[in-house]
Amino acid sequence: WNEIIELFRAGMPLRKHRCRFKSYERCFKASEAVDCLHELLGSNQNFGPEVTRDQTVKLLKKFLKNHVIEDIKGRWGKEDFADDGRLYRFPPSSPLKSYPKKPSCGKEVIKFPDWNEPKAGRSQEHILVKSVTMNSEMWYKRHSIAIGEVPACKLVFRRELTQTNIEEIWKSMTLARLQKVLGLDSLDEVLDTKLVNSKHIVQNVYNVNKQGIVTLEDKSKELPHWILSAMKCLANGPSSSDLKQPTYSGFERDVFKTIVDYFGQMKEPLLTFHFFDIFVNVLGLLQKPSKAIEALQISCLLLPPENRKRLQLLVRMMARISLNQDLPPLSESVRTRTLMVQAFSRCILCSKDEIDLDEFLAAKLVSFLMDNYQEILSVPSALKSSIEDHVVHLQRVQIKYAGAVSDAPLPPPSFCHQISADEFEYQKATGSQEPLAALLEEIVLNKEISVKDKKKKLKQFQKSYPEVYRVRFPTPETEAMLFPEKTKQKPPILMWALKKPFQPFHRTRSFRM
Secondary structure (H helix, E strand, C coil): CHHHHHHHHHHCCCEEEEECCEEEEEEEEHHHHHHHHHHHHHHCCCCCCCCCHHHHHHHHHHHHHCCCCEECCCCCCCCCCCCCCCEEECCCCCCCCCCCCCCCCCCCCCCCCCCCCCCCCCCHHHCCCCCCCCCHHHHHHHCCCCCCCCCCEEEECCCCCCHHHHHHHHHHHHHHHHHHHHCCCCHHHCCCHHHCCHHHHHHHHHCECCCCCECCCCHHHCCCHHHHHHHHHHHHCCCCCCCCCCCCCCHHHHHHHHHHHHHHCCCCCCCCCCCHHHHHHHHHHCCCHHHHHHHHHHHHHCCCHHHHHHHHHHHHHHHHHHHCCCCCCCCCCCCHHHHHHHHHHHHHCCCCCCCCCHHHHHHHHHHHHHHCHHHHCCCCHHHHHHHHHHHHHHHCCEEEECCCCCCCCCCCHHHCCCCCHHHHHHHHHHHHHHHHHHHHHHHHHCCCCCHHHHHHHHHHHHHHCHHHHHHHCCCHHHHHCCCCCCCCCCCCCCHHHHCCCCCCCCCCHHHCC
C-alpha cells in the first residue's frame, strides 16, 4: 500500500487544468491517473503485467475513498472514481498507513514448553529409578574425558511424553522455523500465536492419504459429494470415462459456475482471516522461490484441516484445468489460467477489513500456488524429521553433570516408577557402574593416545570414580602391569661430547691461500 502510494505520488505528472472557466494548479485528469498507475503497477515486481486497466480503476476508487486523492473541490470518501476527464489532486496530508511497530527488545526466541522443573517438595536424591543399558562406544563418544577433568554425573531417565506435550512441541518448532524463514524479529508483527491450534498442525502432518490430501476426522466438514463430482468433471474431463456427462453446449461453463458459486459463498477465505498477514508477508519472498515455497509449506500447516483439504483440492483442480487442452474454453474473452485466478483468488485469500490491495495480493499468491501446488501443499519433510528427532531425543535417557545445564529440558523425576530398596541398590551398581567401567576399559585399550595422556586420563578417572577404578585395578601391581617399565639404555658416548667447549675459531698460517 505505502509503496504504491509513494510511487504514484512521485510519478504522477501534475499540471495546470481548466474546468468550467476556472484554472486549477497541480492537478490531473482521472484518465491520466489511470494511465500512470497502470504503468507503475505493470512494472512493479509485486504486481506485474497481469494487472488490468479495470483493476487499476478499482484501486483508484480505493485511493479516493481513503483520501489518497481528492477531487479539485476537496471531496473524498466515496468510490465514485471513473476513467474520464474529471480533475483530481493529492491532499496536503500524508495518506501513508503506519507500519506495525517492532518490539523494543532484541530478537525474540520462541521458547519450547518446559515440563522439567521439579515440583516443590520432591527431592531427586530420594527417587528410585530404573536403569538403561548404554553401550560403551556411545558413552565414550558423548562423554569423553579428553578435554579435561571428569565431573560427577548421573543418569536421568525421561518420562513418556503425552499427546499434548508432543502437539506443543510441534507448534513451538513450527513457528520457530516459520519466523526464521520469514526473517522476522518476532511473529507478533504478523500473527497472534495464541490462535495457532497445535492439534491442527499434527493432524495436517499425519492424517493424510496416499496422495497427501488431508483426511478429516469429522466427516460432516467434508466437501459435498456433488461439488467433488463437479471438480473432478472439469479437472479430468472431457475424456473421463467414469462420469456420465451431459453433451449439451455450455455444459462445462455451467459446472464451472456451480463451483465458483459454492466457494464464493464461504464466510471466510480458505487461508482464514487470522493468517492473512502471514501469507501476505510471504509475497516478499517470491524473488527467492525456494524460500517462498518453504514459507508457504509451513504456513499452510497452521490451517484448520478442513481448510487445508479444500485448498488442496481446489488448487489442484485449478492447475489441472489450466493445463487441460481438451477442455472447451470456459470464457470467450479471458484465458483459462487468468479466469482461474480471477474466479477463486478472493475465496482463497482476503482480509477481514477488505484492504484495498487484497485483489492484487491474492492474485499474485494464487498464481504462485498454482505453479508450485504439489510442493507447497505437501508436508515439509525436513521440518517433520527435525521435530520427530527432537521428540525422540526428549524421551531418551540422558547423562547430567553436576552443576551443568542440560542440552534439552528434562522431565521432573516424579514421573519415575517407585521400586524397592533392594532393587534400587542392584540397579545403582549395575546401571551406573557398568557404563563407567566400559568407559574406563575404552581408555585402557585406546592405542591412539600417548602413555602420558593415558596416565593423565586414568588419574582423572580415579579421582572422580574411585570405586569403579578400584574394581578394575584392585592393587598397585595390576595398575603397574598396564605400563611395564622399559630397560633404560645408556646413550652412546659421542665424540663431540669429549671435546672441550666450543672455542672461537683462530686463523692459522696453514689456511692462508
